[in-house]
Amino acid sequence: MTGRLQSIPLDSIQTDPQLQNRNVGMQKYKEHSDAKRYKDHVNQLRRSIKADGQQVPLQVVAAEEGGVYELAPGADRPHHVPARFWLVDGHHRLEALTKAGVAEALVEVLPGLGFADALDASRLANPQIVQALSPLERVENAWGAFNQERDTYRKMPVKEASVLLGVSENSIKRFRDAVRQEGINAGKIDRDTPRDKAEQQLQAYWQRKTTWRRLSIISWRMFQKQRQDGGKRTSPAALKHAVKMAVIQALFGEDGRYDPKVIVTALEELGREAGRPDGAAYLEAKYKPKVHQPVTTDDDEAVGGDVDYSQLGVEVARMHAEGTSRAPGDF
Incomplete structure (x- = not known):
């Protein structure tokens, strides 16, 4: 096959x-x-x-x-x-x-x-x-590879990952250094840990669902900008605008896939449904098809389970699920 x-x-x-x-x-x-x-x-x-x-x-x-x-x-x-x-x-x-x-x-x-x-x-x-792919697209592609649930690339030697993903070894090292520094700032990684334990701490921090999943919905460029801005909090209005942009770009992202009038009508109906007292739970139950995803406990240990995710709403669902626990960032 x-x-x-x-x-x-x-x-x-x-x-x-x-x-x-x-x-x-x-x-x-x-x-x-x-x-x-x-x-x-x-x-x-x-x-x-x-x-x-x-x-x-x-x-x-x-x-x-x-x-x-x-x-x-x-x-x-x-x-x-x-x-x-x-x-x-x-x-x-x-x-x-x-x-x-x-x-x-x-x-x-x-x-x-x-x-x-x-x-x-x-x-x-x-x-x-x-x-x-352009050089920038290859870097963003590599960043996405490092921030998926499966830790294939996170645990791969720098040189091997560089060859497979078509980016420089310095790019891979910058990914790792940036995430390590974030873990230090969050109190999850000890800055002065011995060399033999430094990699273990980095992998443990990166493997947390609250780490890789949050980083998977922002680009490498925006993650760098977020760090340069000193972690300034994004306003609620800006976050809502980012969600709207994600939905609209997904719906209008492929010419001819959906009729624009149908999209507008569907969004109007979606707004009425979101206004229900149980809006979030109602939308998740109604619109997310069955796809197998791991269920993560409070201590970040994954267990098997079926969670509904839709292609269109995965980024929006992630943001909603993490709420204020997610470090501020932009798309």
Whole structure:
């Protein structure tokens, strides 16, 4: 099932902002030249697909949701037959395929199963396919890799992480030094700890859910700015504006995915539902589909469980869940 090319229905491919090495849907929110470059690139791909068919496969990882386990003849254990896939590389091509009206996509199914494996695979996706990542995009991609639940990159030697993620060793060292200093300021890391215990303390602090999850929703650039500003608290109005921006950019992030009138109507209805006395609990129960996530106890020990998360609301849900316990920052 993995490691070979195959065609799958386009509607069986699902995306998540965390799996995008470059935030392809947000280019229009940058300066005009970026927006034009983004649209021109997708349109060029669409014309190429219409003329010659899809030449470069998408890369996907099988999702756990919706799949079944089957026992093949002669096999000693059942294998997973996926019905859904996480897209880890090829977001421009997926949009071009959608605009071209294609029903199926040529994909390479990478090893792994579930969102955590998809996250790992997305960080290692070849950055030279179709359109290379810029140096800044590679640094932000690496920062995202260090701040995911799975500690693959946090525990990796600096040189190895540098090669895999395509950034300099100095960039990796700056990540580690910045988080270590934050842990010292928070009283969770001893500044004068012996060298042999310094790495253990850093890993323990970074592995805390309140650390990696908070850092995962801000860019490296904004984390640096936050530190330079001396940890000034962000006003409630600014935080609300950031939440609004996250929602609007996610909804309007892909041209043609949703009708603007439908978005406005849905937001008006959402506002009425949020105004209920039990607004937060009601919205979480109504709109978050089942995705397996670890449940963290007060002492940050993870146990298995099912928590509802939606692709659109994951960042907003995180901010709401952490509330004032989250160190101030910006998006």
